[in-house]
Amino acid sequence: xxxxxxxxxxxxxxxxxxxxxxxxxxxxxxxxxxxxxxxxxxxxxxxxxxxxxxxxxxxxxxxxxxxxxxxxxxxxxxxxxxxxxxxxxxxxxxxxxxxxxxxxxxxxxxxxxxxxxxxxxxxxxxxxxxxxxxxxxxxxxxxxxxxxxxxxxxxxxxxxxxxxxxxxxxxxxxxxxxxxxxxxxxxxxxxxxxxxxxxxxxxxxxxxxxxx
Amino acid sequence: xxxxxxxxxxxxxxxxxxxxxxxxxxxxxxxxxxxxxxxxxxxxxxxxxxxxxxxxxxxxxxxxxxxxxxxxxxxxxxxxxxxxxxxxxxxxxxxxxxxxxxxxxxxxxxxxxxxxxxxxxxxxxxxxxxxxxxxxxxxxxxxxxxxxxxxxxxxxxxxxxxxxxxxxxxxxxxxxxxxxxxxxxxxxxxxx
Numbered sequence: 380x381x382x383x384x385x386x387x388x389x390x391x392x393x394x395x396x397x398x399x400x401x402x403x404x405x406x407x408x409x410x411x412x413x414x415x416x417x418x419x420x421x422x423x424x425x426x427x428x429x430x431x432x433x434x435x436x437x438x439x440x441x442x443x444x445x446x447x448x449x450x451x452x453x454x455x456x457x458x459x460x461x462x463x464x465x466x467x468x469x470x471x472x473x474x475x476x477x478x479x480x481x482x483x484x485x486x487x488x489x490x491x492x493x494x495x496x497x498x499x500x501x502x503x504x505x506x507x508x509x510x511x512x513x514x515x516x517x518x519x520x521x522x523x524x525x526x527x528x529x530x531x532x533x534x535x536x537x538x539x540x541x542x543x544x545x546x547x548x549x550x551x552x553x554x555x556x557x558x559x560x561x562x563x564x565x566x567x568x569x570x571x572x573x574x575x576x577x578x579x580x581x582x583x584x585x586x587x588x589x590x591x
Numbered sequence: 592x593x594x595x596x597x598x599x600x601x602x603x604x605x606x607x608x609x610x611x612x613x614x615x616x617x618x619x620x621x622x623x624x625x626x627x628x629x630x631x632x633x634x635x636x637x638x639x640x641x642x643x644x645x646x647x648x649x650x651x652x653x654x655x656x657x658x659x660x661x662x663x664x665x666x667x668x669x670x671x672x673x674x675x676x677x678x679x680x681x682x683x684x685x686x687x688x689x690x691x692x693x694x695x696x697x698x699x700x701x702x703x704x705x706x707x708x709x710x711x712x713x714x715x716x717x718x719x720x721x722x723x724x725x726x727x728x729x730x731x732x733x734x735x736x737x738x739x740x741x742x743x744x745x746x747x748x749x750x751x752x753x754x755x756x757x758x759x760x761x762x763x764x765x766x767x768x769x770x771x772x773x774x775x776x777x778x779x780x781x782x783x
Contacts, residue, residue: 392771395778398724399743405643406725407740412638412654417630419655424626424662 480506485567485588487518495585503567503588505555512555518547518569521585527571532580533564536589540564541580546572565590615675619668626662633676634658636726637683643722644687644715645694653690657683674779676726680719687715727777735770742767 481504489499501519505512516531523529529547533555534540542564544553555561569586614632617625637657642650661668661682668678728736741752749767753760 392775395771395775396743398720399728399739399774400746402721402725402728402744406721407729409635409639409726409729410642411635413651416634416638416651416655416658417627420626420630420658420662423659424623 480508482507482512483561483565483590485590487516487567487569487586487588489521489586492584492587494583499586501569501586501588503590505561505590511557512559512561514544514553514555514561514567516547516551516553516567516569518551518586521569523547523571527573529585530570530572530580532566532568532570533559533561534566534568535564536566541568543578543580561590615668615670618675619665619670621665626658629661629675629679630658633679633726636676636722637679640680640683640719640722641687643718645690649690649694653683653686656686660686674777676723677778680723684715684719688712723778724774727774730777731770731773735766735773738763738766739770739774 484502484504487499487501487503489495489497499519499521501517501521503514503516505514507513514531514533518529521529531544531547531553533542533544542556542559544555547569566587566589568580568584570581571583571585572581614625614628618629634654638650638654641653641657645653657679661679664682668675728739730736731739738752738756738758741747741755742749747755749760749763752758753763756763758766
C-alpha cells in the first residue's frame with residue numbers, strides 16, 4: 380500500500396487519493412432523473428406570461444446611493460439577466476410593441492446645453508425587440524443647421540465613455556450594439572456634427588436626457 | 592416607465608454549450624439557457640445523491656426542489672467561494688435532510704431510538720463528497736478516468752496499469768497526473 384501510494388503521489392494528493400480509494404462501486408453508478416423532473420422545473424421557472432411574477436429577477440446588489448431608479452432596477456448584477464430574459468417578453472409581445480417592451484425612457488431637452496437653441500425637446504425609449512435592444516429617439520423639431528448632421532450617442536454618467544449609434548435616421552430607431560450594457564450608458568445625447576470625417580463627438584449637443 | 596422584463600419563455604430554456612467557470616457565471620447572472628445546461632450537466636449527480644439518500648420514490652421530487660431553489664437563489668452562488676456542483680449538492684443536502692425529517696416523522700416517531708442503519712447528517716455529507724468526486728471522475732476523458740480508477744480503486748501500480756492497458760508507462764503517469772490535477776481543480780471549494 381505504501382509503495383503504491385508513493386507510486387502515484389508527488390505532492391499533496393494524499394487526501395484526494397484516499398477519497399478516490401474510498402469510492403464504492405455504487406458511487407460510480409449515476410442515474411439520470413426522469414424527464415418529468417425537468418418538465419416540472421421548467422413549469423415553475425416559466426410562469427404564465429400573464430402573471431410574470433414568479434421569476435422575478437433576484438434582487439440586484441444593494442443600490443448605490445446615487446443610483447437612479449432605473450439603475451437600481453437594472454443594476455449591474457441583473458443587467459445580463461434582464462437582457463437575456465427580456466428576449467422572451469419581446470418574443471411574446473413584439474407584434475404590437477407592447478408597452479412592456481419599453482425598459483427605460485427619458486425626455487430629451489436642450490436645457491442647460493451650452494450653445495444649443497433653447498426650447499428643443501424630444502424623447503428616447505429603450506425597446507427590446509426579439510434578441511435586440513433598440514433605442515427609439517424622437518428629436519421633435521430639432522433639425523441640423525446647414526452643413527451639419529445630427530448624431531445619436533449613449534454616454535456614461537461620468538462622461539468617461541460614449542458610443543455613437545449613428546446619424547439621426549428618419550425612423551428614429553437605433554440598434555444597440557450586441558453585448559452593450561445600456562444601463563452603463565444611460566445618457567442619450569443628440570449632437571450636431573460637421574462633415575469633417577472626425578468620428579469623435581463634436582461637443583455641440585442639442586438634446587440630452589438620462590434614461591431611467 | 593415600464594418594469595424590467597421578468598419572465599422566461601419555455602423556448603428560451605434551451606441549452607448553452609459552455610463549460611466550467613463560464614457555465615457558473617452564466618448561471619449566476621440568470622441566463623435561462625444556463626439553467627438548462629446546469630441541469631444537463633449536474634442533474635444526474637443531484638438525482639443520484641437524492642436517490643441514495645431519500646430513496647427512488649422521493650428522489651425526483653427532491654431533485655426538482657433542488658434545481659428550483661438553486662435557480663431562485665442563484666444570486667447567492669459565489670464562484671469565488673466554491674464550485675457550482677459543490678453549491679448545488681449543498682442545497683441538495685439541505686433538501687434531503689428536510690425530506691428525511693418529513694419522512695422520519697412518519698416512519699420513526701421515536702427519535703430517541705438509535706438505529707445504526709439510519710441515515711445521519713454525517714453519512715449524507717460523506718455521500719455528497721463521494722458523489723462529487725465520482726461525478727468529476729466520470730467527466731474526465733474516458734481513458735484518464737479508467738486509468739485513475741485502476742490506480743486508486745483497484746490499487747494497481749503504474750507499471751501494472753501500463754502492462755494491462757498496453758499503454759507506455761509515461762503515458763499512464765502523465766494521464767493520471769493530469770487527471771488528478773483536473774479533479775483537484777474541479778473539487779476545489781471552501782467548506783465554510
